[in-house]
Structure formats: C-alpha cells, structure tokens
Amino acid sequence: MTTIILLLVVGALLMLLETLLPGLVAGTIGFLCLAGGVALSFHRLGMETGIVVLVCVLVGLMVGALLWIWLLPRSWIGRMFVNDKKLGPSGVERPELVGKEGVALTALRPAGAAQFGKERVDVVTEGELIEPGTPVRVMGVEGLRVVVRAIPGSRSGSENESATTQTKSVS
Numbered sequence: 001m002t003t004i005i006l007l008l009v010v011g012a013l014l015m016l017l018e019t020l021l022p023g024l025v026a027g028t029i030g031f032l033c034l035a036g037g038v039a040l041s042f043h044r045l046g047m048e049t050g051i052v053v054l055v056c057v058l059v060g061l062m063v064g065a066l067l068w069i070w071l072l073p074r075s076w077i078g079r080m081f082v083n084d085k086k087l088g089p090s091g092v093e094r095p096e097l098v099g100k101e102g103v104a105l106t107a108l109r110p111a112g113a114a115q116f117g118k119e120r121v122d123v124v125t126e127g128e129l130i131e132p133g134t135p136v137r138v139m140g141v142e143g144l145r146v147v148v149r150a151i152p153g154s155r156s157g158s159e160n161e162s163a164t165t166q167t168k169s170v171s
Helices: 002-018 025-045 047-074 076-080 157-170
Strands: 101-104 111-116 119-125 135-142 145-150
Touching: 002 025, 002 047, 025 047, 047 076, 101 145
Parallel strands: 119 145
Antiparallel strands: 101 111, 101 135, 111 119, 135 145
16 A cells, blocks of 8 residues: 555656656656556555546546646746747837838848838838839838838839940940
8 A cells, every 4th residue: 555655646746847857757757656556556455446546646637737737837937937028029010111212222032121211121022123222112011021112213223323324425
C-alpha cells in the first residue's frame, strides 16, 4: 500500500514539475509512476480498489489540468512566461497618407520607398514599375502596405534626365 501511495504522489509531483521544466522528461516519468501505481493497485488490492484508484487518478488529472489552465496564467510563475511589453506602435495603419503626393525615392518594382514631405515611407505599387523621381499618389493603406500609383501626366526621373540630355545636345 505504501508503494502505491508513493508512486501516485511522486507521479503527481513530477507532472506538476513538468510545467516548470518543460521537456517531457519529468512528465513522462510522472505519467509512468501514475500508471505503475494504478497497475500495482489492481495487482495487490484487487479489481474494485484498482478501479477506484484509476478513477481517482483520472479525475485528479482532469482537475489538475483545468486548474493549471485557469490558475497558471494568473500566478507569478505564469507571468514569468508571458511578455507584456509592446514591441511597436499598436496603430500601424496610416490612413492619413491616403491621397498624399510624394516622389519615388527608389525604383518601385513593385515595392520600394517614397518621400512624402520629410517622411520616407515603404510603399508598393498596384503592379506597375515606377522609376525613381516619379511623382506618386497614395491610393490606399492596407494594414502595413501603403499602395501608390504614378501621377498621370508626370514624367519619371529617367525621362526627365533623357529630356535634359537631348536639350543639352541640341544646344
């Protein structure tokens, strides 16, 4: 009888210890101790007492699991595992950019960077390729994506350079 109680207590303690030392070693040994205690109770104490011990172990495991799920996040031990710090701004959407006009700083193929006032913003196009220096307008903000489109009738930076080169060669 002492061996059965010892196996059950050690098994329960090892299962509890598994929450602090994850890795399945303590939990596996604890489960084996519980199973050994139940098997030994069937062997030494008979069928009826073995079933009572089995039911008690199963109910204890279920109650323990429910308490663990409910209490651990609220305990000081559980708070050690949770990171409460914010990593960045919670409002990542930038609706104030919609409709703003700026200039492509890099080639947008389809992603790149554009300048809006004094602010450099990572942007994507709706699929077209836009050369650096091309005026762009923000068409929408979808989460972290700022979607831009080239302003119609504007010349890209490379077109301006080629037009300037042609003018200089004519002069």
